Amino acid sequence: MNDASVEVQIDSFQKQFRRVRAEIARVIVGNEEVIDGVITCLLARGHGLIEGVPGTGKTKLIQTLADVLHLKFSRIQFTPDLMPGDIVGGNVLREGERGNKILEFQPGPVFANLILADEINRATPKTQSALLETMQENSVTIGKMTHALEQPVCVLATQNPIELEGTYPLPEAQLDRFFYKLRMEFPDARALDEILNRTTEAQEPTIERVLGQGEILEMRAIARAIPVAQPVKDYAIRLTLATHPESAPGHEMVKKFVRYGSSPRGAQALLLGGKVHALMHNRVYVAGEDIRAAAFPALRHRMLLNYEGEAEQLDVDTIISALIESLPEPRK
């Protein structure tokens, strides 16, 4: 591969990315950061958790993404009585052609490329944990059989932050497996007006499929190949370590309000998210700016507040922005 072909690939990446974003934007009004974040999750081999109050278009965004991509899509509505077998599938007893009884594996909805886990915090932790293997290893093990999932695999979950009755907060291990946690903001007056125009008229906006499975895999490979200079890598490491209250010297807010800091997956998310962000901005290297852009969605669900932080109703984003301001930029 010479430089010319690489440049062509990068141009193609950027064009395709813009096309997907433009198609989604025909349905979803505003929330450009969330749209970029969802696409980043897909291209960085990650999974996304979208949080927002009801009616802001979380599910609609994921459905639109599925419509834009030529991917197998499945939706799982998480309810309190949902069982793990309902997600991953199971062996069913079936009568064979000769009249004999055979056990046959019946795959669950998790066997798809794009999985929408709607209202994921309404299911019990046992059912939520059924997704752990899928999210981390892209496979499902039932009995003695491990079934690999077809690539790409991307779990996009939604949850409601205010309705706590009858819900089960996601355990830390599951939260950590989400690449990004994105926040769907409530639209402002102008965006609301646009939403009404699009959804209350006779003709709803139509979208077309612009990306196939192969193109997505190619884009994933390009994103992974983006080089990162050592100072920028050090910057991501320092940022991740600074989220820990026991880190030295440590930020005052972190020491006061944070119980646990980010896991190594947070640093991975910083770099991979930074790579996609750099490509989106026509760069073939990761700069400190890309790390900072990826810091909020990559770290906000990996930092656990302590009792004092919860009592103060502190937003984790406040701590992350304070950390970014306090850390010196990568110099040399």
Place this chain on the structure above:
Amino acid sequence: MKDRDVLIRALAGHASRLRLTMLLRELSRMVCAILGALVLYQILAAAITASAVVNALGVLLVLLLISALIFFFVRGLSPIPLDEVAAIADAHANLKDELKTGYCLAQLGTVSPLVDLQIQRSARRAQRLNPRNVFPLIIPRGVFAAAGLAIAAVLLTQFAPQARYARSPSADSIAAAATTASRVSKPRTVSDDAAQSAEPPDARQGTQMSAMREGGAKWAKIETAVQGFVQGDELKALTAAIKQHDAGRVAQLLEEFRAKREFERAQSSVRGAPGADRATPDLLARLQELFSPGGNVPQSALDADAGEQLAQALDLAQKLDDDMRASGRNNPASHALEEGTNPLQAAVPLERFGPREARRSQGQGGEFAGTTDVEGGAMGRRVTQSNVGAGGKPSASETSNSDSIAAEQVMGPHTVRLAAQLKQVKIEGNHLRGSDAGEVADTTYAATRAQPAQSAYQEVRQHAAYVSESATGGDRVPLAYRGAVKDYFLDLDRNEP
């Protein structure tokens, strides 16, 4: 040429330009440091009189200047690493770490199409950058500070007051100082005056002129002059300094001797002053006790306008006390502490100290032993008759008399309220037949002071304990905490988005 070499060469060009700007900045800092040290030296030289210290400061200043020169030249001329140049260029040209990343990737040597592409892009970018735009020559702020310090140094040189012995005094001034010191030291006699007046002015002037011509003769004159008013070690030190022709040292020694003489003279005059140690120890101790912090003199008596009157009264008391001691009348054994008989009390208007001190002077008596009739103690105390003026705890010889409870003649005008409190009351069931009067009085006193409690203590305590303990662990929120709990949850609801 490879893209890596192009990038490194371009960065080297940027580095030379950056070094120039940094050299300018270091130069301005160096000049600032040197001028600052010079100004500080001038200020110290004007303030410090000891020439040895000033000389040491001068040496220190020279050493400081040399080290500053070396330090700043090393800093200014040291090469700047190319990765730092790339980082600074990125920051100045807002390139978002492009040159830095390109240089780092070029150093790594890994082969990858994307790495090569980035190095190529970085090299092109570095070539396109104009070093004059990226690193413009800006006059460092240190230059302005250096200019200010230079002006300050010039002004200090011109207008600062000269230190007394910063410069070596001339032999003439030393001779004059020695002569003056000799006159101060030796008492002037009539014969000296006569000899001086007998000497013709022309001859004196001629002698001085001839002495000024010869430096050695001048020093000899100085030596002769100082021998008249110093002795012992002082003479040795001075003679040694004169023989070395160290004018500064001689002047310094002469100044020290003069100051020493004046101090001794002042001490001898103080020692001879009459009445310096006539303070009566006991009176002083008493006054010290009264005026000490926490003493009995109120702060209002110590204000400025009252102090003068108080001082006059104390002087009068002191004189009377001295007179009585001299005549033998102030014998503590025969002293009666009745009001008006103590001259100290008569002299010092103790009403100024407030009613508490006045009462204390009547009832306490302090150091004087004798008989006294005490008009009662503090409020609520038992009324007793005491022969001792201590005013504190009653002694064993004191007797408690039940008659005195109702006896108006024992109580003075100040204890009328006490009498109202201590009226005899009849308590049913507590009256003891055949008991003596003292027990009856005690019982009566106890009845007036210790009434039975109106509320049941145990019940109150148990209720309070129940409320406080069940606040956290109880099923129901106690009534006292319900409002706070309700507000807390309402706040939570309001703050939710």
